[in-house]
Amino acid sequence: MIRAREERKTEGRHPTMKRRELLSAIALLALAAPSLKAAETVRIANVIELSGNGATVGNMWKNAVEMAVEEINAAGGILGRTIEITHFDTQSNPGVSRAAVQKALDLDPYVVLGPIYSSSTKVNMQLTRQAGVPQIVGSEASVITEMGNPFVFRTSLSQAASMPKLANYIRDGIGARSVAVLWVNNDFGRGGRDAFVAEMEKRGIKVVADISSEVGQSDFAADVVKIRQAAPDAAFVYLHEEESARFLREARKQGLDIPLIGETTLLNQKVIELAGEAANGVRGHVGLSADAPLPSIAAFRDKFVARYDTTPDHNAIKGYLAVYTVKEITERIGGFDRQAFADALHCATITLDEEPGILIDTSWDAKGDVDRVSFLAEVVDGRQKIVGTLPPLGVSCD
Amino acid sequence: MSDVLQLLLAGLATGAIYALAAAGFALLWQTARTINFAQGEFVMLPAFFVLAGTEWLGLPLGLAILLALVLALLVLGFLFKRAIVDPLLSQGVLPVVIATIAVGILLKESVKEFYSAEAQPFPSLVPGGTLDLAGAVLSLQDIAVLAVAGLAILAMQLFLGRTRLGRMMQATAQNPEVAVILGIPTRRMVLYTFLLNAALVTLASILISPVYLAKFDNGETLGLIAFIAAIVGGFNQIRGAIAGGFLVGVVDNFGAAYLSSDYRTGILLLLLIAVILLRPHGLWGRTEERTV
Numbered sequence: 001m002i003r004a005r006e007e008r009k010t011e012g013r014h015p016t017m018k019r020r021e022l023l024s025a026i027a028l029l030a031l032a033a034p035s036l037k038a039a040e041t042v043r044i045a046n047v048i049e050l051s052g053n054g055a056t057v058g059n060m061w062k063n064a065v066e067m068a069v070e071e072i073n074a075a076g077g078i079l080g081r082t083i084e085i086t087h088f089d090t091q092s093n094p095g096v097s098r099a100a101v102q103k104a105l106d107l108d109p110y111v112v113l114g115p116i117y118s119s120s121t122k123v124n125m126q127l128t129r130q131a132g133v134p135q136i137v138g139s140e141a142s143v144i145t146e147m148g149n150p151f152v153f154r155t156s157l158s159q160a161a162s163m164p165k166l167a168n169y170i171r172d173g174i175g176a177r178s179v180a181v182l183w184v185n186n187d188f189g190r191g192g193r194d195a196f197v198a199e200m201e202k203r204g205i206k207v208v209a210d211i212s213s214e215v216g217q218s219d220f221a222a223d224v225v226k227i228r229q230a231a232p233d234a235a236f237v238y239l240h241e242e243e244s245a246r247f248l249r250e251a252r253k254q255g256l257d258i259p260l261i262g263e264t265t266l267l268n269q270k271v272i273e274l275a276g277e278a279a280n281g282v283r284g285h286v287g288l289s290a291d292a293p294l295p296s297i298a299a300f301r302d303k304f305v306a307r308y309d310t311t312p313d314h315n316a317i318k319g320y321l322a323v324y325t326v327k328e329i330t331e332r333i334g335g336f337d338r339q340a341f342a343d344a345l346h347c348a349t350i351t352l353d354e355e356p357g358i359l360i361d362t363s364w365d366a367k368g369d370v371d372r373v374s375f376l377a378e379v380v381d382g383r384q385k386i387v388g389t390l391p392p393l394g395v396s397c398d
Numbered sequence: 399m400s401d402v403l404q405l406l407l408a409g410l411a412t413g414a415i416y417a418l419a420a421a422g423f424a425l426l427w428q429t430a431r432t433i434n435f436a437q438g439e440f441v442m443l444p445a446f447f448v449l450a451g452t453e454w455l456g457l458p459l460g461l462a463i464l465l466a467l468v469l470a471l472l473v474l475g476f477l478f479k480r481a482i483v484d485p486l487l488s489q490g491v492l493p494v495v496i497a498t499i500a501v502g503i504l505l506k507e508s509v510k511e512f513y514s515a516e517a518q519p520f521p522s523l524v525p526g527g528t529l530d531l532a533g534a535v536l537s538l539q540d541i542a543v544l545a546v547a548g549l550a551i552l553a554m555q556l557f558l559g560r561t562r563l564g565r566m567m568q569a570t571a572q573n574p575e576v577a578v579i580l581g582i583p584t585r586r587m588v589l590y591t592f593l594l595n596a597a598l599v600t601l602a603s604i605l606i607s608p609v610y611l612a613k614f615d616n617g618e619t620l621g622l623i624a625f626i627a628a629i630v631g632g633f634n635q636i637r638g639a640i641a642g643g644f645l646v647g648v649v650d651n652f653g654a655a656y657l658s659s660d661y662r663t664g665i666l667l668l669l670l671i672a673v674i675l676l677r678p679h680g681l682w683g684r685t686e687e688r689t690v
């Protein structure tokens with residue numbers, strides 16, 4: 001009887017213990033689940049101009065980033081991890097961009113993408129540098145990579161690389177002996193103006209008008225009159241996209257009849273859409289173009305149009321290849337080590353054969369500057385037409 | 399000399415658009431004691447009504463503009479008066495001012511949210527091309543804008559000064575109590591004033607958006623300049639506000655061309671400060687007096 005009672009006691013305890021063990025196991029699993037989930041994803045922060053004067057360029061970048069992220073995740077992610085992308089709006093304001101990057105860093109991202117506006121990048125890249133987080137930007141001001149920041153990397157040619165090519169075109173292609181310069185008064189515009197004027201001086205081309213304008217400026221009537229007063233052979237226009245469109249409309253309205261030369265921003269597809277017929281005849285140098293004579297870029301353009309019902313511009317190409325740069329370099333280093341990523345991207349070259357998502361063979365130098373082929377273009381009948389291809393300058397990693 | 403002519407014409411053309419917005423400012427103040435700090439956004443919004451008509455509803459441009467006018471009259475005229483101004487006016491000027499600031503933010507953010515944060519091309523109703531005059535290359539578009547806006551201002555002045563309805567609106571603005579005694583339906587006159595302002599800002603929007611592009615934050619610049627124009631010209635005189643608009647357009651252009659394009663807004667603000675200090679009722683405004 002005693003044994004029976006003991007057995008009954010044992011029988012009574014056994015299911016309870018089993019239940020307790022089961023409950024403990026479930027609790028452990030529940031606690032472990034978030035970290036298991038986190039181990040399966042990699043966080044990337046996209047800090048970009050989603051509103052304000054830069055909304056046009058920022059939304060192009062963002063849409064292309066999302067497209068790249070979806071493609072990579074659909075193909076298995078990066079080293080088996082799904083990319084978790086979070087967007088932060090800089091409002092095209094440097095102060096806000098700094099706060100946005102801080103907020104992004106609070107999420108402990110692997111890499112930060114953006115912004116595009118150089119004034120914003122200049123301010124917020126101090127934070128990513130302090131945090132040791134690589135930052136892949138769309139900015140073009142030369143100063144970005146001259147501040148000794150080992151964690152910042154470009155997606156487009158810097159002004160220091162573009163302006164010599166453009167200057168040669170003005171001298172040899174246009175045959176201009178005098179130019180007027182119209183530039184936007186911020187880091188991007190000032191840097192471009194300084195680099196451009198220096199190149200003009202080297203080639204003996206006189207700068208007969210040097211006109212600054214404001215970010216977001218709406219009325220360019222006085223600027224067009226000033227250019228006409230100076231009677232240059234050509235005008236170099238270095239503004240942001242919306243301002244470029246407004247200027248072109250005003251120039252057409254007032255019958256300004258000299259070659260209008262620009263860089264990638266002036267010949268941007270969005271500028272062409274906004275300026276309409278006023279953009280026809282604009283010429284210049286473009287570092288990246290959705291109309292580049294490359295099958296990879298044509299395929300990207302078709303995908304983008306099918307998805308977003310709008311033609312991508314160079315900012316979309318930059319955003320797209322930024323994500324694939326993260327993928328390729330991470331796969332090369334075999335892990336998610338930020339310092340190793342930065343070290344590996346310096347002096348790296350990614351070719352189309354290695355990673356088709358890069359869209360165009362690209363090299364980075366020791367400062368994070370990009371080197372690749374670039375193009376001469378002209379706007380004809382509302383489309384950017386590539387009229388020449390220029391070779392890379394050749395990076396130095398000594 | 400040719401450059402002066404070009405700058406003058408361009409300044410007058412832009413100034414005419416500012417004059418439309420500034421006249422609306424003055425109208426609302428005089429008739430309803432309303433300082434509308436959303437006036438810039440009022441000029442921004444009708445362009446998006448037009449774009450919504452053409453892009454979303456597939457309407458031809460003419461019909462879209464008509465739709466925009468109807469919507470502007472309804473939203474910026476009738477609804478604005480009934481929902482915002484009427485309930486708050488008895489509380490004094492300050493609550494109305496604060497409410498209009500909020501309305502401006504609401505309109506701006508609504509366009510950004512429901513249409514786009516990016517600039518949009520806007521079709522021009524007036525032809526392109528240039529005219530050579532005394533060596534100056536004059537834009538036909540500027541001439542047309544000046545003509546259209548000028549005609550609208552003239553029509554408004556004739557309406558207010560030469561029609562029975564216009565005179566009743568003026569009487570309501572000058573002395574609402576006496577107007578009531580005279581049997582003028584003052585509440586209806588005030589409503590007509592709001593509707594007239596809605597029509598003015600719609601015209602200003604259609605004329606300026608081809609040049610400025612249609613964008614949700616256009617109101618910030620336009621509102622500031624319209625406010626400066628109204629104060630400089632004379633807030634209590636519609637003619638003053640109109641003249642202020644033209645003056646500001648010309649000063650802005652000449653200042654940018656011959657003084658500094660970096661500080662063009664600063665030049666206008668200096669003008670504003672000078673007028674407030676030296677002639678606070680505006681260059682063409684009426685001296686305001688009250689019995690002590």
